[in-house]
Amino acid sequence: MDALETNRIEFDGESFSVDAALVAESLGIGLSLIQTLMRLGKITSRCERGVDEDAGRHRLTFFHGNRRLRLVVDDSGAIVERHVDTAPQSPARTLRSLRRR
Numbered sequence: 001m002d003a004l005e006t007n008r009i010e011f012d013g014e015s016f017s018v019d020a021a022l023v024a025e026s027l028g029i030g031l032s033l034i035q036t037l038m039r040l041g042k043i044t045s046r047c048e049r050g051v052d053e054d055a056g057r058h059r060l061t062f063f064h065g066n067r068r069l070r071l072v073v074d075d076s077g078a079i080v081e082r083h084v085d086t087a088p089q090s091p092a093r094t095l096r097s098l099r100r101r
Contacts, residue, residue, distance in 0.1 A: 008077040009060070016047065016060060018071070023062050026069040026084050037064065 010017035024031040037043040050057035062069040072081035
C-alpha cells in the first residue's frame with residue numbers, strides 16, 4: 001500500500017475535500033496543473049452517495065481526458081477502494097470530434 005492509499009478524504013457530511021496530490025498522481029498530471037485544469041473544466045468530477053447495501057459509502061470520480069479515478073470512501077473519509085482506468089468517451093464527445101475533421 002503506497003502513501004496515497006493511506007490518505008483520508010475530508011468529509012463534513014455534505015461536501016468532500018480530496019488531496020490534490022492524490023488526484024494528480026492517479027491521473028498522471030503534474031500537481032501544479034490541477035487547479036488550472038479544474039478551473040478550465042479539463043478535470044471534472046462526480047459524487048454519488050451509496051444507498052441500500054452501499055449506504056455509508058460514497059463514490060467520487062475524477063475525469064481528465066480519457067483517464068478516470070474512482071474513489072470509494074466511507075463516512076469517516078477512509079478510502080475503501082481506489083481504481084484508475086481509461087474512461088470511454090461519451091457519444092457527444094465522439095460526435096464533436098468527428099465533426100471537427
